[in-house]
Amino acid sequence: MHYDVIIIGAGPGGIFSAYELTRQNEQLKIAVFEAGNALERRKCPIDGKTVKSCVNCSTCAIMSGFGGAGAFSDGKYNITNDFGGTLYEYIGKSTALELMHYVDQINVAHGAQGTRLYSTAGTKFKKRCLQNKLHLLDASVRHLGTDMNYIVLNNLYQELNDKVEFRFGYQVDHIRVLDGGGYGIESEKGVDTCSRCIVSVGRSGSKWMENVCRELSIPTKSNRVDIGVRVELPAEIFSHLTDELYEGKIVYRTEKFEDSVRTFCMNPYGIVVNENTNGIITVNGHSYEDPKKQTENTNFALLVSKHFSEPFKDSNGYAESIARLSNMLGGGVIVQRFGDLMRGRRSNRDRIEEGFVRPTLSATPGDLSLVLPKRILDGIVEMIYALDKIAPGTANDDTLLYGVEVKFYNMEVSLNESLETCYPGLYVIGDGSGVTHSLSHASASGVYVARQIAGALKNKADRMGMIPDGNM
Numbered sequence: 220m221h222y223d224v225i226i227i228g229a230g231p232g233g234i235f236s237a238y239e240l241t242r243q244n245e246q247l248k249i250a251v252f253e254a255g256n257a258l259e260r261r262k263c264p265i266d267g268k269t270v271k272s273c274v275n276c277s278t279c280a281i282m283s284g285f286g287g288a289g290a291f292s293d294g295k296y297n298i299t300n301d302f303g304g305t306l307y308e309y310i311g312k313s314t315a316l317e318l319m320h321y322v323d324q325i326n327v328a329h330g331a332q333g334t335r336l337y338s339t340a341g342t343k344f345k346k347r348c349l350q351n352k353l354h355l356l357d358a359s360v361r362h363l364g365t366d367m368n369y370i371v372l373n374n375l376y377q378e379l380n381d382k383v384e385f386r387f388g389y390q391v392d393h394i395r396v397l398d399g400g401g402y403g404i405e406s407e408k409g410v411d412t413c414s415r416c417i418v419s420v421g422r423s424g425s426k427w428m429e430n431v432c433r434e435l436s437i438p439t440k441s442n443r444v445d446i447g448v449r450v451e452l453p454a455e456i457f458s459h460l461t462d463e464l465y466e467g468k469i470v471y472r473t474e475k476f477e478d479s480v481r482t483f484c485m486n487p488y489g490i491v492v493n494e495n496t497n498g499i500i501t502v503n504g505h506s507y508e509d510p511k512k513q514t515e516n517t518n519f520a521l522l523v524s525k526h527f528s529e530p531f532k533d534s535n536g537y538a539e540s541i542a543r544l545s546n547m548l549g550g551g552v553i554v555q556r557f558g559d560l561m562r563g564r565r566s567n568r569d570r571i572e573e574g575f576v577r578p579t580l581s582a583t584p585g586d587l588s589l590v591l592p593k594r595i596l597d598g599i600v601e602m603i604y605a606l607d608k609i610a611p612g613t614a615n616d617d618t619l620l621y622g623v624e625v626k627f628y629n630m631e632v633s634l635n636e637s638l639e640t641c642y643p644g645l646y647v648i649g650d651g652s653g654v655t656h657s658l659s660h661a662s663a664s665g666v667y668v669a670r671q672i673a674g675a676l677k678n679k680a681d682r683m684g685m686i687p688d689g690n691m
């Protein structure tokens with residue numbers, strides 16, 4: 220089949236490019252190829268009873284399928300240029316913010332009306348953080364919650380399904396550059412062609428993306444990874460902050476090494492979950508909007524950024540080795556009480572059960588100091604004590620630390636200001652491009668590229684005095 224546009228990956232980046240393309244030009248013939256399942260068929264087999272840990276499905280239901288890695292996420296759409304990606308470096312700060320607000324409006328119009336938009340503007344926490352060597356980053360955040368996020372995605376799917384061809388369980392193997400222009404999109408099920416291709420394969424497609432760049436000689440660079448733990452504590456400890464801001468993105472510079480440690484993905488009344496990236500089990504978290512599904516705990520990650528310089532290039536490989544070590548020792552994620560870590564002893568089942576914080580993830584009690592490099596662990600401990608000053612109780616003995624949490628950054632694909640590769644009409648967006656690391660940035664990059672394509676078609680049609688369609 221020939222299409223005007225083939226989109227590879229149905230995460231937020233792919234969904235929002237399809238949505239905007241159909242809005243901009245109804246004539247276009249568009250297909251979305253997705254390795255995972257349709258939304259209603261996405262089901263992780265871990266039920267906590269018969270299946271307690273990851274069984275390495277061929278495509279991970281948490282990371283893949285309609286909605287991408289975002290489908291069962293907490294649905295926090297942060298509207299900011301301060302974190303979540305560097306889209307603004309390509310398209311400018313005001314355009315990036317404008318597009319994130321546009322994405323927010325679409326979510327609201329597809330079921331998220333009634334959800335709250337939180338903001339750091341005018342908050343007293345900024346001063347309190349600064350007084351304790353902590354920096355609160357500026358942002359507005361719409362919290363959809365895992366349940367509302369699902370409803371929004373389902374509504375978007377129903378709307379798009381009439382206008383776009385979706386193929387699920389459809390893993391793309393190769394992208395071929397065709398002699399006469401356009402691209403051949405190859406899978407083991409066959410080859411399709413398109414005039415333009417939008418690649419939006421996210422974190423789960425990072426290895427595949429590297430291969431594509433290698434095959435097509437598209438330059439890339441990679442030098443950063445974030446490693447740390449997920450902290451879980453009673454929700455009351457952070458409630459003064461989470462009630463007002465929902466999540467605080469707080470950055471701390473360690474005294475010992477001047478490393479940057481930050482809070483990431485705060486989930487008030489949430490749960491801690493496993494995450495499977497390319498077969499490596501790490502930890503993450505999310506929370507529900509529905510009070511009936513909420514827990515008594517809040518969780519958030521504490522991550523230390525590691526930037527490597529020449530000659531070392533494999534920052535993701537470095538973090539993978541650390542995550543593998545925790546998988547080797549714990550069979551998956553390890554959990555440790557802060558008090559045990561500080562006393563230099565492992566946690567065991569009895570100590571966890573005797574503690575006052577009830578874990579929301581069944582992880583293996585162990586010793587994180589045997590897994591995390593000293594420099595990283597020292598940074599995390601320093602930050603826990605710094606946070607204890609603005610949220611007393613953070614450094615309690617019973618605070619739980621799950622490890623490891625890793626934020627893999629895809630290598631950055633070399634792109635121009637239209638997010639186009641050196642091949643005309645071949646675009647790379649979302650987390651797979653290395654440019655974005657969040658729902659709102661990935662979605663905004665999809666809208667941006669859709670408008671670039673629609674604009675290019677319109678310009679060409681204007682020049683030729685025709686109605687724009689994809690055959691141009």
Ligand SMILES: Cc1cc2nc3c(=O)[nH]c(=O)nc-3n(C[C@H](O)[C@H](O)[C@H](O)COP(=O)(O)OP(=O)(O)OC[C@H]3O[C@@H](n4cnc5c(N)ncnc54)[C@H](O)[C@@H]3O)c2cc1C
Nearest residue numbers: 228230232254283284287288292295391421424649650658
């Ligand atoms: C548990 C969890 C919680 C999160 N919470 C938040 C949050 O609250 N806020 C936030 O901003 N971000 C959050 N994130 C991150 C967020 O989900 C991602 O930043 C976002 O989904 C990126 O969108 P994307 O479209 O670029 O990629 P993805 O969402 O990763 O989608 C890529 C899609 O491409 C498909 N694919 C990959 N390779 C191929 C191939 N070769 N052929 C066909 N299809 C392919 C994959 O199956 C996948 O469905 C969370 C992530 C996780 C895992």
